[in-house]
Every structure is written in C-alpha cells, then in structure tokens.
Amino acid sequence: MSDAPAHVHEFDWPDRVVIGTIGRPGARTFYLQVRAGSRLMSVALEKEQSAIMAEKIDEILDELMALDGNPHSVPDSTPVELVDNDPLEPVQERFRVGAIGLGWDPSTAQVVVEVHPLVEDEFDQLLQQESEAVLVRMPVGAARAFTRRTREVVDAGRPMCSDCGHPMDPDGHVCGLPEA
Numbered sequence: 258m259s260d261a262p263a264h265v266h267e268f269d270w271p272d273r274v275v276i277g278t279i280g281r282p283g284a285r286t287f288y289l290q291v292r293a294g295s296r297l298m299s300v301a302l303e304k305e306q307s308a309i310m311a312e313k314i315d316e317i318l319d320e321l322m323a324l325d326g327n328p329h330s331v332p333d334s335t336p337v338e339l340v341d342n343d344p345l346e347p348v349q350e351r352f353r354v355g356a357i358g359l360g361w362d363p364s365t366a367q368v369v370v371e372v373h374p375l376v377e378d379e380f381d382q383l384l385q386q387e388s389e390a391v392l393v394r395m396p397v398g399a400a401r402a403f404t405r406r407t408r409e410v411v412d413a414g415r416p417m418c419s420d421c422g423h424p425m426d427p428d429g430h431v432c433g434l435p436e437a
Contacts, residue, residue: 264389266351268293269365274393276307276407277345282414283426289354289372290345291393297346298391300372302354304411311407313359314368314400321361321397329366331397339402352389367394 268274273292278285287307290299322331355375362369370393395403415424421432 266298266389266391268296268298268391268393269367271393271395271399273341274370274395274399274403275341275343275345276302276311276403276410278410278413279345279348283424285414287410288345288348288350289370289391290348291391292346297349299345299348299350300352300354300391301350302357302372304414306354306357307407308411310357310359310370311404311411314370315404317359317361317368318397318401318404329397332401335402335405336398339398341402341406351391362394365394367396368400369394 268291271291271293273290275290276287277290278287280286285304287302287304288299289302289307290297292298318331321327321329322333352374354372356373358369358371358373360369360371361367371390373390374388415426418425418430418432
C-alpha cells in the first residue's frame with residue numbers, strides 16, 4: 258500500500274494564495290485559500306500552524322536571498338503590487354489540515370506548500386492512503402506577500418496578556434500567574 262494521497266489538488270501558478278479568517282477574535286477559524294482561475298480551494302488550519310508556516314517560508318526566502326548575487330531575485334519585503342488585503346472568497350472547507358510540508362523547487366524557482374488532512378484516529382490513519390492533499394507552488398514575490406498577510410492576520414487576534422502571555426478574551430481574563 259502506498260502512503261501517497263489518491264488525489265492531489267495542484268496549484269502551480271495560483272492567482273491568489275492567502276491565509277484568512279472567519280469569526281470573531283477568540284473564535285476565529287483560519288483558512289488557507291488558493292485560487293487559480295475558477296478553481297478555489299479552502300482548508301482549515303490552526304492559528305499556530307499559520308504563524309509557523311509564515312515563519313518557515315520567510316526563513317526559506319531569507320536563505321535564498323542570502324545566496325551570492327540573490328540568483329532567484331527574492332525580495333526582502335513584500336512587493337507593493339502583490340499586497341492582498343481582500344477578504345476570503347466564499348469558503349467551502351475541504352478538510353482540516355494536519356501535516357504541512359514546505360520546500361523549494363529550484364527548477365521553477367517557487368516555494369512549495371503541501372498540506373494534508375488531520376488524522377485523528379487509527380481509522381482515519383487507514384483511510385489516509387485514500388486521502389487527498391493540496392500542493393501550492395508560489396513564486397518568491399507571492400510567497401513574501403503570503404507571509405506578510407499571514408503575520409497580519411495572526412496578529413489581528415486577541416491581545417496578549419503582558420503578565421502571563423496568554424490571549425485575553427473580550428469578556429475578561431483570568432491570569433494564570435500565581436499571586437505573589
């Protein structure tokens with residue numbers, strides 16, 4: 258039996274790839290949304306997955322930019338023409354993300370993002386072989402724009418408590434620090 262997904266939704270030169278949310282801070286659902294022409298795919302993921310993905314993609318881009326002569330023309334900031342502050346398009350959640358893979362394809366000079374569904378139990382593990390995946394390839398400028406927007410979306414949530422570092426709810430916050 259193969260561990261490869263039965264169906265891979267590939268987006269080689271997407272028109273749009275963004276992280277966005279639905280809901281109020283504290284109750285937001287995060288989505289990775291990608292569109293190429295009329296094909297639109299939305300997968301749910303955790304806030305932490307979004308933040309780490311942006312961080313790791315920036316690390317890949319920074320390493321490539323540091324190569325002698327910056328041969329892939331990696332921008333150090335988001336090109337203004339690639340800024341995307343538009344809301345998510347209508348969301349039809351395909352699956353909740355479990356595993357995320359990131360890489361670099363030197364043959365096309367693109368950052369590669371591969372996401373797989375969350376596996377919750379042994380039965381899901383058995384079905385995983387018949388599962389699906391989403392594979393997105395982004396040029397370096399689009400990848401830089403993706404990370405900028407992702408950081409802004411992640412940071413737009415609930416404010417953090419300066420004492421304990423946990424998010425504060427609008428209805429109040431019980432700090433986890435012990436009293437002195």
